Amino acid sequence: MIEDDLRAAFARHEPLTPPTGPLRAAIDRLTIRRRRRRRRWQAGGTALALLGVLGLGVPLLTPERGGPPPAAELLGESARPVPPGALNILLLGLDGDGPAATRADAVLLVHIPADRSRPYLVSLPRDLGVSVPGHGTDKLNSAFPSGVGSSRPEMTKGYDLTRRTVAELTGVQVDAGVVLTYRVLSTLTDAVGGVPVCLPDQVRSVHTRRVFPAGCHRLDGAASVDLLRQRYGLPEGSQDRDRNARLFAAGLVRQATDRGILTDPVRLAKLLTVVGPDLVVSPDRAAVLNLLRLVPTLRTVEPVGLGLPVVGPTARDRHLRVDPTFAPEFLRALREDRLGEWADRHPALVDVAR
Amino acid sequence: MTYEEFADARLAPLLRYAVMLTGDPHQAQDLVQETMVRVQLNWRRVARADSPERYVRRMLTNQYVDWKRGSWMRRVLLRGEPDESLPAPADHAQSAVDRDQIWTWLSRLPRRQRATLVLRYYEDLPDAEIADILGCAVGTVRSSISRALATLRAEYVEVRS
Numbered sequence: 001m002i003e004d005d006l007r008a009a010f011a012r013h014e015p016l017t018p019p020t021g022p023l024r025a026a027i028d029r030l031t032i033r034r035r036r037r038r039r040r041w042q043a044g045g046t047a048l049a050l051l052g053v054l055g056l057g058v059p060l061l062t063p064e065r066g067g068p069p070p071a072a073e074l075l076g077e078s079a080r081p082v083p084p085g086a087l088n089i090l091l092l093g094l095d096g097d098g099p100a101a102t103r104a105d106a107v108l109l110v111h112i113p114a115d116r117s118r119p120y121l122v123s124l125p126r127d128l129g130v131s132v133p134g135h136g137t138d139k140l141n142s143a144f145p146s147g148v149g150s151s152r153p154e155m156t157k158g159y160d161l162t163r164r165t166v167a168e169l170t171g172v173q174v175d176a177g178v179v180l181t182y183r184v185l186s187t188l189t190d191a192v193g194g195v196p197v198c199l200p201d202q203v204r205s206v207h208t209r210r211v212f213p214a215g216c217h218r219l220d221g222a223a224s225v226d227l228l229r230q231r232y233g234l235p236e237g238s239q240d241r242d243r244n245a246r247l248f249a250a251g252l253v254r255q256a257t258d259r260g261i262l263t264d265p266v267r268l269a270k271l272l273t274v275v276g277p278d279l280v281v282s283p284d285r286a287a288v289l290n291l292l293r294l295v296p297t298l299r300t301v302e303p304v305g306l307g308l309p310v311v312g313p314t315a316r317d318r319h320l321r322v323d324p325t326f327a328p329e330f331l332r333a334l335r336e337d338r339l340g341e342w343a344d345r346h347p348a349l350v351d352v353a354r
Numbered sequence: 355m356t357y358e359e360f361a362d363a364r365l366a367p368l369l370r371y372a373v374m375l376t377g378d379p380h381q382a383q384d385l386v387q388e389t390m391v392r393v394q395l396n397w398r399r400v401a402r403a404d405s406p407e408r409y410v411r412r413m414l415t416n417q418y419v420d421w422k423r424g425s426w427m428r429r430v431l432l433r434g435e436p437d438e439s440l441p442a443p444a445d446h447a448q449s450a451v452d453r454d455q456i457w458t459w460l461s462r463l464p465r466r467q468r469a470t471l472v473l474r475y476y477e478d479l480p481d482a483e484i485a486d487i488l489g490c491a492v493g494t495v496r497s498s499i500s501r502a503l504a505t506l507r508a509e510y511v512e513v514r515s
Contacts, residue, residue, distance in 0.1 A: 010476040
Protein backbone atom coordinates (compact mmCIF):
# COMPACT_ATOMS: atom_id res chain seq x y z
CA MET A 1 0.00 0.00 0.00
CA ILE A 2 1.25 3.39 -0.90
CA GLU A 3 0.06 4.90 2.39
CA ASP A 4 2.23 2.44 4.34
CA ASP A 5 5.16 3.16 2.08
CA LEU A 6 4.69 6.85 2.76
CA ARG A 7 4.62 6.35 6.51
CA ALA A 8 7.72 4.17 6.27
CA ALA A 9 9.49 6.75 4.12
CA PHE A 10 8.77 9.53 6.62
CA ALA A 11 9.85 7.39 9.56
CA ARG A 12 13.03 6.34 7.76
CA HIS A 13 14.01 9.96 7.17
CA GLU A 14 13.52 11.07 10.75
CA PRO A 15 17.24 10.68 11.51
CA LEU A 16 17.84 13.49 9.03
CA THR A 17 16.56 15.91 11.66
CA PRO A 18 19.47 18.06 12.84
CA PRO A 19 20.06 18.84 16.54
CA THR A 20 18.04 21.76 17.90
CA GLY A 21 20.73 23.37 20.10
CA PRO A 22 22.58 25.39 17.46
CA LEU A 23 19.30 26.25 15.77
CA ARG A 24 17.84 27.59 18.99
CA ALA A 25 20.87 29.81 19.49
CA ALA A 26 20.70 31.03 15.89
CA ILE A 27 17.03 31.88 16.31
CA ASP A 28 17.72 33.86 19.46
CA ARG A 29 20.62 35.72 17.87
CA LEU A 30 18.61 36.64 14.81
CA THR A 31 15.63 37.69 16.91
CA ILE A 32 17.76 40.02 18.97
CA ARG A 33 19.25 41.55 15.86
CA ARG A 34 15.83 42.12 14.28
CA ARG A 35 14.30 43.35 17.47
CA ARG A 36 17.10 45.85 17.91
CA ARG A 37 16.47 47.10 14.43
CA ARG A 38 12.76 47.25 15.04
CA ARG A 39 12.72 48.69 18.49
CA ARG A 40 12.59 52.41 18.61
CA TRP A 41 13.34 52.79 22.26
CA GLN A 42 14.95 50.37 24.58
CA ALA A 43 15.60 51.89 27.90
CA GLY A 44 15.17 49.18 30.47
CA GLY A 45 13.44 48.55 33.69
CA THR A 46 11.13 50.18 36.11
CA ALA A 47 12.81 53.23 37.49
CA LEU A 48 15.44 53.51 34.86
CA ALA A 49 13.38 55.25 32.27
CA LEU A 50 11.50 57.04 34.96
CA LEU A 51 14.59 58.91 35.97
CA GLY A 52 16.24 58.73 32.66
CA VAL A 53 13.93 60.59 30.41
CA LEU A 54 15.05 63.94 31.59
CA GLY A 55 18.21 63.48 33.49
CA LEU A 56 16.20 65.82 35.62
CA GLY A 57 15.16 62.73 37.41
CA VAL A 58 18.24 62.69 39.51
CA PRO A 59 17.92 66.08 41.10
CA LEU A 60 14.23 65.51 41.36
CA LEU A 61 14.94 62.57 43.59
CA THR A 62 17.61 64.16 45.63
CA PRO A 63 17.79 62.45 49.00
CA GLU A 64 16.12 63.96 51.96
CA ARG A 65 17.04 62.10 55.07
CA GLY A 66 16.90 65.15 57.26
CA GLY A 67 13.97 67.22 56.13
CA PRO A 68 13.76 69.49 53.11
CA PRO A 69 16.96 70.98 51.79
CA PRO A 70 17.47 74.65 52.45
CA ALA A 71 16.24 76.69 49.54
CA ALA A 72 19.74 78.07 49.16
CA GLU A 73 21.03 74.63 48.17
CA LEU A 74 18.31 74.19 45.66
CA LEU A 75 18.98 77.59 44.23
CA GLY A 76 22.56 76.70 43.57
CA GLU A 77 24.45 78.30 46.41
CA SER A 78 25.84 75.08 47.71
CA ALA A 79 29.41 75.19 48.86
CA ARG A 80 30.72 72.58 46.46
CA PRO A 81 31.12 73.49 42.82
CA VAL A 82 29.71 71.21 40.14
CA PRO A 83 32.59 69.04 39.04
CA PRO A 84 33.84 69.80 35.55
CA GLY A 85 34.21 67.05 32.96
CA ALA A 86 31.96 64.16 32.12
CA LEU A 87 29.77 62.65 34.81
CA ASN A 88 28.26 59.19 35.21
CA ILE A 89 25.32 58.61 37.47
CA LEU A 90 24.17 55.10 38.29
CA LEU A 91 20.44 54.54 38.73
CA LEU A 92 19.11 51.31 40.19
CA GLY A 93 15.47 50.34 40.21
CA LEU A 94 14.83 47.64 42.79
CA ASP A 95 12.36 44.84 42.42
CA GLY A 96 10.83 45.48 45.84
CA ASP A 97 11.33 47.64 48.87
CA GLY A 98 14.60 46.12 49.95
CA PRO A 99 16.93 45.67 51.44
CA ALA A 100 17.23 41.88 51.62
CA ALA A 101 16.83 39.53 48.64
CA THR A 102 15.87 42.33 46.30
CA ARG A 103 17.35 42.40 42.84
CA ALA A 104 18.16 45.55 40.91
CA ASP A 105 16.16 44.89 37.78
CA ALA A 106 16.75 48.30 36.28
CA VAL A 107 20.36 49.35 35.84
CA LEU A 108 21.00 52.59 34.02
CA LEU A 109 24.01 54.83 33.61
CA VAL A 110 23.22 58.45 32.94
CA HIS A 111 26.20 59.95 31.17
CA ILE A 112 26.51 63.73 31.14
CA PRO A 113 29.24 64.72 28.68
CA ALA A 114 31.80 67.38 29.49
CA ASP A 115 30.35 69.70 26.88
CA ARG A 116 26.99 69.49 28.70
CA SER A 117 25.20 68.97 25.41
CA ARG A 118 22.58 66.48 26.57
CA PRO A 119 22.22 63.43 28.78
CA TYR A 120 22.94 59.95 27.47
CA LEU A 121 21.13 56.99 28.92
CA VAL A 122 23.03 53.75 28.82
CA SER A 123 20.89 50.83 29.85
CA LEU A 124 22.56 47.65 31.05
CA PRO A 125 20.34 44.58 30.69
CA ARG A 126 19.55 42.91 34.00
CA ASP A 127 20.25 39.46 32.51
CA LEU A 128 23.76 40.33 31.41
CA GLY A 129 26.32 37.81 32.66
CA VAL A 130 28.98 39.81 34.49
CA SER A 131 31.83 39.30 36.88
CA VAL A 132 30.56 40.38 40.29
CA PRO A 133 33.59 41.19 42.48
CA GLY A 134 33.96 38.43 45.05
CA HIS A 135 30.95 36.48 43.77
CA GLY A 136 32.07 34.97 40.46
CA THR A 137 30.01 35.31 37.29
CA ASP A 138 26.33 36.04 37.69
CA LYS A 139 23.53 38.11 36.26
CA LEU A 140 23.89 41.84 36.68
CA ASN A 141 20.71 42.13 38.71
CA SER A 142 22.07 39.72 41.32
CA ALA A 143 24.93 42.02 42.31
CA PHE A 144 22.61 44.07 44.49
CA PRO A 145 21.35 41.22 46.72
CA SER A 146 24.85 39.71 46.84
CA GLY A 147 26.16 43.00 48.19
CA VAL A 148 23.30 43.57 50.60
CA GLY A 149 24.14 40.29 52.26
CA SER A 150 22.00 38.41 54.72
CA SER A 151 23.54 39.00 58.13
CA ARG A 152 23.03 42.75 58.45
CA PRO A 153 21.28 43.74 55.23
CA GLU A 154 21.97 47.24 54.06
CA MET A 155 20.97 48.79 50.79
CA THR A 156 24.13 50.86 50.59
CA LYS A 157 26.19 47.66 50.45
CA GLY A 158 24.01 46.41 47.61
CA TYR A 159 24.46 49.65 45.76
CA ASP A 160 28.18 49.56 46.34
CA LEU A 161 28.68 46.06 44.94
CA THR A 162 26.54 46.93 41.92
CA ARG A 163 28.56 50.09 41.42
CA ARG A 164 31.82 48.13 41.48
CA THR A 165 30.36 45.55 39.11
CA VAL A 166 29.27 48.23 36.67
CA ALA A 167 32.60 50.03 36.99
CA GLU A 168 34.46 46.82 36.20
CA LEU A 169 32.16 46.05 33.29
CA THR A 170 32.25 49.49 31.69
CA GLY A 171 35.54 50.90 32.93
CA VAL A 172 33.93 54.21 33.89
CA GLN A 173 34.03 55.90 37.23
CA VAL A 174 30.60 56.26 38.80
CA ASP A 175 30.25 59.72 40.29
CA ALA A 176 26.91 59.39 41.99
CA GLY A 177 24.03 56.99 42.37
CA VAL A 178 20.40 56.65 43.33
CA VAL A 179 18.46 53.58 44.39
CA LEU A 180 14.71 53.53 43.84
CA THR A 181 12.30 51.23 45.62
CA TYR A 182 8.65 50.58 45.00
CA ARG A 183 7.78 52.90 47.86
CA VAL A 184 9.75 55.78 46.39
CA LEU A 185 8.19 55.23 43.01
CA SER A 186 4.72 55.20 44.51
CA THR A 187 5.24 58.30 46.65
CA LEU A 188 6.72 60.18 43.76
CA THR A 189 3.79 59.34 41.52
CA ASP A 190 1.27 60.51 44.07
CA ALA A 191 3.29 63.62 44.78
CA VAL A 192 3.06 64.80 41.20
CA GLY A 193 -0.67 64.10 41.13
CA GLY A 194 -0.75 60.81 39.22
CA VAL A 195 0.88 59.87 35.94
CA PRO A 196 -0.89 59.54 32.59
CA VAL A 197 -0.02 56.34 30.71
CA CYS A 198 -1.44 54.98 27.46
CA LEU A 199 -1.00 51.21 27.20
CA PRO A 200 -0.96 49.51 23.80
CA ASP A 201 -2.02 46.16 25.28
CA GLN A 202 -3.94 45.00 28.26
CA VAL A 203 -1.86 44.12 31.31
CA ARG A 204 -3.15 41.78 33.98
CA SER A 205 -1.40 42.00 37.31
CA VAL A 206 -0.27 38.66 38.67
CA HIS A 207 0.16 40.33 42.05
CA THR A 208 -3.18 42.08 42.61
CA ARG A 209 -5.30 40.61 39.79
CA ARG A 210 -5.90 44.17 38.68
CA VAL A 211 -6.48 44.51 34.96
CA PHE A 212 -5.13 47.52 33.10
CA PRO A 213 -7.07 47.61 29.84
CA ALA A 214 -5.39 48.86 26.69
CA GLY A 215 -5.82 52.61 26.40
CA CYS A 216 -5.11 55.68 28.49
CA HIS A 217 -5.16 55.84 32.28
CA ARG A 218 -4.09 58.18 35.01
CA LEU A 219 -2.32 56.01 37.52
CA ASP A 220 -1.81 56.70 41.19
CA GLY A 221 1.25 55.49 43.07
CA ALA A 222 0.00 52.03 43.98
CA ALA A 223 -1.29 51.35 40.47
CA SER A 224 1.99 52.54 38.95
CA VAL A 225 4.05 50.15 41.02
CA ASP A 226 1.63 47.35 40.23
CA LEU A 227 1.85 48.01 36.52
CA LEU A 228 5.62 48.36 36.45
CA ARG A 229 6.14 45.10 38.31
CA GLN A 230 4.37 43.03 35.69
CA ARG A 231 6.69 40.80 33.75
CA TYR A 232 5.34 37.29 34.20
CA GLY A 233 2.42 36.67 31.91
CA LEU A 234 3.55 39.39 29.56
CA PRO A 235 4.33 37.80 26.22
CA GLU A 236 7.83 39.22 26.02
CA GLY A 237 8.55 39.40 29.71
CA SER A 238 10.96 42.09 30.74
CA GLN A 239 10.91 43.53 27.21
CA ASP A 240 7.30 44.48 27.69
CA ARG A 241 7.92 45.67 31.18
CA ASP A 242 10.61 47.98 29.87
CA ARG A 243 8.19 49.36 27.35
CA ASN A 244 5.61 50.04 30.04
CA ALA A 245 8.23 51.70 32.19
CA ARG A 246 9.17 53.87 29.26
CA LEU A 247 5.58 54.94 28.74
CA PHE A 248 5.28 55.62 32.43
CA ALA A 249 8.47 57.68 32.46
CA ALA A 250 7.30 59.81 29.58
CA GLY A 251 4.02 60.37 31.41
CA LEU A 252 5.76 61.26 34.64
CA VAL A 253 7.97 63.83 32.99
CA ARG A 254 5.04 65.31 31.10
CA GLN A 255 3.09 65.56 34.32
CA ALA A 256 5.96 67.13 36.26
CA THR A 257 6.57 69.61 33.46
CA ASP A 258 2.90 70.50 33.11
CA ARG A 259 2.74 71.22 36.78
CA GLY A 260 5.90 73.32 36.66
CA ILE A 261 7.46 71.19 39.38
CA LEU A 262 10.82 70.77 37.72
CA THR A 263 11.53 74.47 37.55
CA ASP A 264 10.04 75.61 40.82
CA PRO A 265 12.47 75.26 43.75
CA VAL A 266 9.76 75.54 46.36
CA ARG A 267 7.61 72.81 44.88
CA LEU A 268 10.67 70.70 44.22
CA ALA A 269 11.67 71.05 47.85
CA LYS A 270 8.21 69.99 48.90
CA LEU A 271 8.38 66.99 46.64
CA LEU A 272 11.74 65.99 48.04
CA THR A 273 10.38 66.17 51.55
CA VAL A 274 7.71 63.68 50.65
CA VAL A 275 9.89 61.31 48.66
CA GLY A 276 13.10 61.75 50.59
CA PRO A 277 13.22 59.46 53.61
CA ASP A 278 13.33 56.19 51.66
CA LEU A 279 15.86 57.24 49.15
CA VAL A 280 19.35 55.77 49.13
CA VAL A 281 21.98 57.84 47.43
CA SER A 282 25.68 57.75 46.89
CA PRO A 283 28.08 59.14 47.89
CA ASP A 284 25.98 61.61 49.88
CA ARG A 285 23.07 63.95 49.64
CA ALA A 286 25.10 67.03 48.80
CA ALA A 287 26.85 65.36 45.89
CA VAL A 288 23.61 64.31 44.27
CA LEU A 289 22.01 67.61 45.03
CA ASN A 290 24.84 69.30 43.24
CA LEU A 291 23.74 67.63 40.07
CA LEU A 292 20.61 69.72 40.14
CA ARG A 293 22.70 72.70 39.25
CA LEU A 294 23.78 70.94 36.11
CA VAL A 295 20.34 70.96 34.63
CA PRO A 296 20.25 74.58 33.49
CA THR A 297 23.67 74.18 31.91
CA LEU A 298 22.55 71.38 29.60
CA ARG A 299 21.81 72.54 26.10
CA THR A 300 18.87 70.17 25.94
CA VAL A 301 17.42 67.77 28.45
CA GLU A 302 16.13 65.43 25.73
CA PRO A 303 18.16 62.29 26.33
CA VAL A 304 19.83 59.98 23.86
CA GLY A 305 18.98 56.39 24.76
CA LEU A 306 21.65 53.77 24.17
CA GLY A 307 21.65 50.15 25.17
CA LEU A 308 24.88 48.33 25.87
CA PRO A 309 25.20 46.10 22.79
CA VAL A 310 24.59 42.52 23.87
CA VAL A 311 24.15 39.14 22.23
CA GLY A 312 21.71 36.48 23.24
CA PRO A 313 22.22 33.43 25.38
CA THR A 314 24.00 30.46 23.89
CA ALA A 315 23.09 26.84 24.39
CA ARG A 316 25.67 26.48 27.15
CA ASP A 317 25.13 29.82 28.87
CA ARG A 318 21.75 31.37 29.57
CA HIS A 319 23.12 34.84 30.37
CA LEU A 320 23.26 37.65 27.89
CA ARG A 321 26.79 38.55 26.89
CA VAL A 322 28.33 41.79 25.67
CA ASP A 323 28.42 41.95 21.91
CA PRO A 324 32.04 41.25 20.88
CA THR A 325 31.62 43.35 17.73
CA PHE A 326 30.12 46.55 19.07
CA ALA A 327 30.55 46.58 22.83
CA PRO A 328 34.31 47.27 23.05
CA GLU A 329 34.03 50.30 20.81
CA PHE A 330 30.90 51.44 22.61
CA LEU A 331 32.53 51.19 26.03
CA ARG A 332 35.62 53.00 24.79
CA ALA A 333 33.38 55.81 23.56
CA LEU A 334 31.66 55.92 26.94
CA ARG A 335 34.98 56.07 28.81
CA GLU A 336 36.42 58.73 26.52
CA ASP A 337 33.26 60.83 26.50
CA ARG A 338 32.66 60.34 22.79
CA LEU A 339 29.16 58.85 22.92
CA GLY A 340 27.88 61.56 20.58
CA GLU A 341 30.26 60.42 17.84
CA TRP A 342 29.39 56.81 18.50
CA ALA A 343 25.68 57.54 18.24
CA ASP A 344 26.25 59.35 14.94
CA ARG A 345 28.19 56.39 13.58
CA HIS A 346 25.66 53.79 14.69
CA PRO A 347 22.25 55.36 14.25
CA ALA A 348 20.66 51.92 14.19
CA LEU A 349 21.72 51.28 17.78
CA VAL A 350 20.32 54.52 19.14
CA ASP A 351 16.85 54.75 20.61
CA VAL A 352 14.51 57.21 19.06
CA ALA A 353 12.53 58.71 21.87
CA ARG A 354 8.85 58.88 21.08
CA MET B 355 3.28 30.06 28.36
CA THR B 356 6.50 31.89 27.59
CA TYR B 357 8.39 31.70 24.34
CA GLU B 358 11.16 29.77 26.11
CA GLU B 359 8.77 27.11 27.34
CA PHE B 360 7.25 26.84 23.91
CA ALA B 361 10.64 26.47 22.23
CA ASP B 362 11.78 23.92 24.81
CA ALA B 363 8.77 21.77 24.11
CA ARG B 364 8.08 22.31 20.43
CA LEU B 365 11.30 23.12 18.61
CA ALA B 366 12.34 19.51 18.01
CA PRO B 367 8.93 18.33 16.72
CA LEU B 368 8.72 21.39 14.47
CA LEU B 369 12.14 20.69 13.09
CA ARG B 370 11.18 17.08 12.33
CA TYR B 371 8.03 18.32 10.65
CA ALA B 372 10.08 20.75 8.56
CA VAL B 373 12.44 17.94 7.53
CA MET B 374 9.47 15.96 6.25
CA LEU B 375 8.14 19.00 4.40
CA THR B 376 11.37 20.00 2.73
CA GLY B 377 13.08 16.61 2.59
CA ASP B 378 16.31 18.33 3.50
CA PRO B 379 17.87 19.13 6.90
CA HIS B 380 19.41 22.42 5.77
CA GLN B 381 16.25 23.77 4.26
CA ALA B 382 14.36 22.54 7.30
CA GLN B 383 16.66 24.52 9.56
CA ASP B 384 16.21 27.64 7.47
CA LEU B 385 12.48 27.21 7.46
CA VAL B 386 12.22 26.68 11.21
CA GLN B 387 14.65 29.49 11.94
CA GLU B 388 12.73 31.99 9.86
CA THR B 389 9.43 30.92 11.39
CA MET B 390 10.64 30.87 14.98
CA VAL B 391 12.25 34.31 14.73
CA ARG B 392 8.88 35.64 13.68
CA VAL B 393 7.23 33.67 16.45
CA GLN B 394 9.54 35.19 19.02
CA LEU B 395 9.12 38.72 17.71
CA ASN B 396 5.35 38.36 17.73
CA TRP B 397 5.04 36.09 20.71
CA ARG B 398 2.20 38.13 22.18
CA ARG B 399 -0.01 37.36 19.21
CA VAL B 400 1.06 33.73 19.04
CA ALA B 401 0.38 33.16 22.75
CA ARG B 402 -3.11 34.56 22.38
CA ALA B 403 -4.04 31.82 19.94
CA ASP B 404 -6.17 28.96 21.26
CA SER B 405 -3.37 26.56 20.48
CA PRO B 406 -0.01 28.29 19.98
CA GLU B 407 1.37 24.99 18.77
CA ARG B 408 -1.11 24.78 15.91
CA TYR B 409 -0.74 28.48 15.17
CA VAL B 410 3.00 28.09 14.75
CA ARG B 411 2.62 25.00 12.66
CA ARG B 412 0.35 27.00 10.41
CA MET B 413 2.92 29.77 10.18
CA LEU B 414 5.60 27.28 9.27
CA THR B 415 3.45 25.52 6.71
CA ASN B 416 2.50 28.78 5.02
CA GLN B 417 6.12 29.82 5.03
CA TYR B 418 7.00 26.57 3.30
CA VAL B 419 4.19 26.77 0.75
CA ASP B 420 4.94 30.41 -0.09
CA TRP B 421 8.71 30.14 0.02
CA LYS B 422 10.21 32.06 -2.87
CA ARG B 423 11.02 29.67 -5.61
CA GLY B 424 14.20 31.56 -6.47
CA SER B 425 16.04 30.94 -3.25
CA TRP B 426 14.65 27.42 -3.10
CA MET B 427 16.09 26.48 -6.49
CA ARG B 428 19.41 28.05 -5.72
CA ARG B 429 19.81 26.01 -2.57
CA VAL B 430 18.99 22.81 -4.36
CA LEU B 431 21.61 23.51 -7.00
CA LEU B 432 24.27 24.35 -4.45
CA ARG B 433 24.11 21.02 -2.72
CA GLY B 434 23.78 18.08 -5.02
CA GLU B 435 24.61 15.20 -2.71
CA PRO B 436 21.60 13.55 -1.12
CA ASP B 437 21.07 12.53 2.48
CA GLU B 438 24.32 10.78 3.41
CA SER B 439 23.10 10.45 6.99
CA LEU B 440 20.42 7.98 5.94
CA PRO B 441 20.77 4.43 7.16
CA ALA B 442 21.97 2.21 4.33
CA PRO B 443 19.17 0.13 2.88
CA ALA B 444 19.37 -3.42 4.11
CA ASP B 445 16.88 -4.95 1.70
CA HIS B 446 17.50 -6.08 -1.80
CA ALA B 447 18.22 -3.58 -4.50
CA GLN B 448 14.79 -3.10 -6.01
CA SER B 449 13.19 -2.39 -2.67
CA ALA B 450 15.89 0.18 -1.87
CA VAL B 451 15.26 1.89 -5.15
CA ASP B 452 11.55 1.94 -4.38
CA ARG B 453 12.20 3.48 -1.03
CA ASP B 454 14.37 6.30 -2.18
CA GLN B 455 12.11 6.80 -5.12
CA ILE B 456 9.12 7.58 -3.00
CA TRP B 457 11.14 10.27 -1.25
CA THR B 458 12.18 11.67 -4.63
CA TRP B 459 8.66 11.61 -5.94
CA LEU B 460 7.49 13.48 -2.87
CA SER B 461 9.82 16.30 -3.77
CA ARG B 462 8.16 16.65 -7.16
CA LEU B 463 4.70 17.13 -5.69
CA PRO B 464 3.27 20.62 -5.37
CA ARG B 465 4.17 21.91 -1.92
CA ARG B 466 0.61 22.09 -0.69
CA GLN B 467 0.05 18.45 -1.60
CA ARG B 468 3.25 17.39 0.06
CA ALA B 469 2.27 19.31 3.19
CA THR B 470 -1.06 17.53 3.22
CA LEU B 471 0.64 14.14 2.99
CA VAL B 472 3.07 14.98 5.79
CA LEU B 473 0.27 16.18 8.04
CA ARG B 474 -1.80 13.09 7.34
CA TYR B 475 0.80 10.30 7.21
CA TYR B 476 3.59 11.69 9.38
CA GLU B 477 1.80 13.84 11.94
CA ASP B 478 -1.32 11.62 11.81
CA LEU B 479 -3.65 14.59 12.12
CA PRO B 480 -7.36 14.37 11.38
CA ASP B 481 -8.61 16.04 8.21
CA ALA B 482 -10.28 18.87 10.10
CA GLU B 483 -7.03 19.90 11.74
CA ILE B 484 -5.14 19.64 8.46
CA ALA B 485 -7.74 21.90 6.89
CA ASP B 486 -7.27 24.38 9.71
CA ILE B 487 -3.51 24.40 9.28
CA LEU B 488 -3.68 24.83 5.53
CA GLY B 489 -6.54 27.28 5.75
CA CYS B 490 -8.82 25.37 3.40
CA ALA B 491 -11.98 23.24 3.52
CA VAL B 492 -11.92 19.62 4.69
CA GLY B 493 -13.03 18.57 1.21
CA THR B 494 -10.02 20.29 -0.27
CA VAL B 495 -7.75 18.36 2.08
CA ARG B 496 -9.26 15.07 0.99
CA SER B 497 -9.08 15.88 -2.68
CA SER B 498 -5.50 17.03 -2.50
CA ILE B 499 -4.52 13.88 -0.60
CA SER B 500 -6.16 11.68 -3.19
CA ARG B 501 -4.61 13.68 -6.00
CA ALA B 502 -1.17 13.36 -4.42
CA LEU B 503 -1.60 9.63 -3.86
CA ALA B 504 -2.76 9.23 -7.46
CA THR B 505 0.38 10.96 -8.67
CA LEU B 506 2.56 8.70 -6.55
CA ARG B 507 0.70 5.61 -7.74
CA ALA B 508 1.18 6.63 -11.34
CA GLU B 509 4.92 6.87 -10.69
CA TYR B 510 4.85 3.38 -9.20
CA VAL B 511 3.15 1.97 -12.25
CA GLU B 512 5.62 3.67 -14.52
CA VAL B 513 8.60 2.19 -12.67
CA ARG B 514 7.15 -1.30 -12.43
CA SER B 515 6.11 -1.58 -16.01
